[in-house]
Amino acid sequence: MNEHDLRHLEIPLPFAPQRHSMSDRAQERVQIWAMRFGLLADDAAARRFESLGYARFSAYWCPTASFADMLLVAEWITLFFVFDDLQNQAITTGRLEDYDRLRHTALQVVYERGVTGPVPPVIAALSNLCTRTFPRNSVAWQRRFELNLELWLIGHARENSFRQAGRSPGPAEYPRLRRDASTVLPTVDLAEVIEHTELPDALYFGPSYQEIIATTADIMCLTNDLHSLAVEYDAEDTINMVTTLRDHRGMNLSEAVAEVRRLIDVRIADSQAAAQSITAEMDALHLPPRIRNGVRRCIRDCQSAMAGMELWDRTETVRFTPDEELGATRAIDYNNGFLDASELGRAAPADSRRV
Incomplete structure (x- = not known):
């Protein structure tokens, strides 16, 4: 076994991937949205964006949502991937300070619910999503x-610190770091929006739903760590559980892969147990049927997303295909999405919450 064998490794999950019937149309519409904000500068960028298929992945998060709600989630998930791509570019090109400025401005946009004035395309797109x-x-x-968006961007900062130091986080620290930076937490929040429901804080912050969120993130991240290892190994990326197990426990590739698969199975069992135990918590809170049904739909969406990501990683995107197999770069510069220092002062809170 080598790291390239993992690209097409099927990882069985006991969840059904349910895909929205209009996923291809969503990919087209999100590309138009990205071009509207200047994220895609030319036809070549548009072709690469199509082959990455970020909106098609989003369809697994919202299999029965209205098309309008599905588009909202697809645009958010696309934005998350854009930030992830810019983060990778910052690491490989030595522009971490530029990415930090971008991250700080993104937090300002979240706190203020939007900005006005000339800003880079990725900030304009984020502002649009916040207002909506x-x-x-x-x-x-x-x-x-807001908290989960903040955790995501702080997670990026912590990941970058490890990468800049050339170190991998320890096995105990890795799941929390990866979970925060993964964007699963805010995407689970978006499930409430598309399911037209809202969990009371007493249930959301209860042990069962918190475990559902955590296991969804952990399973998706560990699955992705195996599928993306070839690309990350070539880039000497230290944020991968296989690398962590090699560095901190002295495991070889086969041993580390077997351990990651074992960890996935453990978290599957934890997820299934939490999906069962949440009934008792809803009973104790005397939640009405409408809320209970909404909670079940949110859990179904998480399960679909876990299985959908496993399938998407392997068969539906070029994102994790090594360059020597792909024959062309995956990178999109997103119209130079990094902030210049001079642009920071022009990003002001929005009075109208519109861009």
């Missing part, structure tokens, strides 16, 4: 969503 999303649910939900 935050009003959809209550102040309590907005607080949770």
